[in-house]
Amino acid sequence: MPEATSPNGLHHVVVIGGGFGGLETVHRLAGLPCRITIIDRRNHHLFQPLLYQVATASLATSEIAWPIRHLLRLRREVTTLLATVVSIDKSARRVMLDDGSTIAYDTLVVATGARHAYFGHDDWEPFAPGLKMLEDATTIRRRILIAFERAERETDPRWQEALLTFVIIGAGPTGVELAGTIAELAHATLPREFRRIDTRRARVVLIEGGPRVLASFTEDLSAYARKSLESLGVEVELGRVVTKCTSDGVVYGDKTLAAATIIWAAGVQASPAGEWLGAPVDRAGRVKVQPDLTVSGHPEIFVIGDTASVTSPDGSPVPGIAPAAKQQGKFVAATIKARLKGGAGDSVFRYKHAGNLATIGKRLAVIDFGRFQLRGAIAWWIWGIAHIYFLIGVRNRLSVALSWLWIHTLSQRGSRLITQGNANRLQ
Numbered sequence: 001m002p003e004a005t006s007p008n009g010l011h012h013v014v015v016i017g018g019g020f021g022g023l024e025t026v027h028r029l030a031g032l033p034c035r036i037t038i039i040d041r042r043n044h045h046l047f048q049p050l051l052y053q054v055a056t057a058s059l060a061t062s063e064i065a066w067p068i069r070h071l072l073r074l075r076r077e078v079t080t081l082l083a084t085v086v087s088i089d090k091s092a093r094r095v096m097l098d099d100g101s102t103i104a105y106d107t108l109v110v111a112t113g114a115r116h117a118y119f120g121h122d123d124w125e126p127f128a129p130g131l132k133m134l135e136d137a138t139t140i141r142r143r144i145l146i147a148f149e150r151a152e153r154e155t156d157p158r159w160q161e162a163l164l165t166f167v168i169i170g171a172g173p174t175g176v177e178l179a180g181t182i183a184e185l186a187h188a189t190l191p192r193e194f195r196r197i198d199t200r201r202a203r204v205v206l207i208e209g210g211p212r213v214l215a216s217f218t219e220d221l222s223a224y225a226r227k228s229l230e231s232l233g234v235e236v237e238l239g240r241v242v243t244k245c246t247s248d249g250v251v252y253g254d255k256t257l258a259a260a261t262i263i264w265a266a267g268v269q270a271s272p273a274g275e276w277l278g279a280p281v282d283r284a285g286r287v288k289v290q291p292d293l294t295v296s297g298h299p300e301i302f303v304i305g306d307t308a309s310v311t312s313p314d315g316s317p318v319p320g321i322a323p324a325a326k327q328q329g330k331f332v333a334a335t336i337k338a339r340l341k342g343g344a345g346d347s348v349f350r351y352k353h354a355g356n357l358a359t360i361g362k363r364l365a366v367i368d369f370g371r372f373q374l375r376g377a378i379a380w381w382i383w384g385i386a387h388i389y390f391l392i393g394v395r396n397r398l399s400v401a402l403s404w405l406w407i408h409t410l411s412q413r414g415s416r417l418i419t420q421g422n423a424n425r426l427q
């Protein structure tokens with residue numbers, strides 16, 4: 001084990017990122033003779049799988065995010081720092097923060113996640129925001145709600161139609177969930193509240209470059225998801241690549257579609273940890289780590305979660321999903337524990353895939369457990385129970401369960417507040 005940087009001789013573990021991977025690492029290090037510093041540029045841990053529900057006015061921000069400092073309040077050995085990491089000095093074993101200060105480590109765990117990528121079209125971002133942080137979700141929520149408000153006042157039928165057209169680019173789980181929920185919002189929640197427009201006329205268009213929705217699921221489940229979306233009123237456009245996004249709408253294939261609201265749900269790019277570490281990365285910018293999740297030549301540096309590129313022993317890539325990040329956090333904590341006791345720990349991380357879940361709309365979901373698949377209401381109940389179980393804290397579980405009960409019995413959504421900026425402006 002490398003020498004200790006703490007004045008009291010305790011080994012110092014620095015964890016960058018309080019997401020699924022980083023937080024799991026810190027949780028699993030409980031009770032060990034070490035000092036831990038967790039650094040995050042946000043003050044909260046975010047439950048990203050339900051972010052689309054904030055974006056579509058179903059849940060409040062505080063129902064899916066918790067202050068990291070509060071989550072770790074009982075861990076006297078853990079220091080939580082709100083700061084942005086800008087680089088890492090591997091030889092000096094120091095993490096550089098944006099204010100110019102540095103933090104020394106004995107062991108470093110990098111768990112800085114990923115962000116959406118525009119495949120070389122970063123200029124599309126202002127017109128087609130992606131969904132990753134709470135701010136992204138409230139921005140999208142604001143745009144969706146303002147589009148309906150503006151349509152109510154609009155006298156030009158062409159512009160009114162564009163205001164009532166919602167385009168989602170990318171038909172992975174996030175795109176499918178957004179499309180289904182926006183359709184429900186327009187067709188079930190809002191109709192009785194507007195006088196000049198019929199919100200049921202709203203078009204929700206889901207555009208996907210590949211041949212099917214939910215490509216990581218079986219073909220049967222993909223076909224079911226597509227049919228379910230269409231039954232909710234979503235127009236599904238497959239095999240179409242978007243070539244232009246502007247404030248007026250999108251161009252895809254040979255079509256131009258006027259739309260005031262465009263949401264980006266395609267592609268991810270890892271955090272720049274590869275640059276900080278000068279380590280080899282894959283096409284998505286993820287650090288190619290060793291089978292034990294360390295950086296080549298640096299056994300004291302681990303990279304995990306969405307920032308890491310690693311394959312299972314059978315050669316299949318470990319997916320960028322929350323359970324994988326948590327399993328990696330657990331694995332790294334076990335390795336650190338073994339090393340603190342003078343051992344070496346396991347040399348190979350083995351990912352255990354529990355299954356893929358995606359919800360499409362009210363009582364519509366698909367689950368792929370590998371050996372068997374579920375769809376429809378049963379899948380939706382399992383999806384709901386699993387998500388409530390993985391939320392943090394009894395109060396949040398009750399609150400989310402109550403919000404869902406409200407939505408699914410009365411079609412009412414409680415988080416429809418337009419709060420940022422000028423409530424008249426779309427962007």
Ligand SMILES: Cc1cc2nc3c(=O)[nH]c(=O)nc-3n(C[C@H](O)[C@H](O)[C@H](O)COP(=O)(O)OP(=O)(O)OC[C@H]3O[C@@H](n4cnc5c(N)ncnc54)[C@H](O)[C@@H]3O)c2cc1C
Pocket residue numbers: 016017018019020021022039040041042044045046048049050051052083084085086111112113114131132173174271304305306307320321322323325357
């Ligand atoms: C909209 C959406 C829906 C999803 N749905 C699902 C789902 O249904 N099921 C599923 O399993 N997975 C889902 N995922 C994927 C899942 O959320 C990720 O795989 C998981 O969060 C990865 O964990 P992580 O610890 O690697 O990164 P994250 O959880 O993203 O955490 C990274 C942390 O690092 C911090 N950070 C980043 N850069 C810096 C820096 N420079 N300095 C300091 N701190 C920094 C961030 O603030 C963040 O807190 C979804 C993701 C998104 C975006």
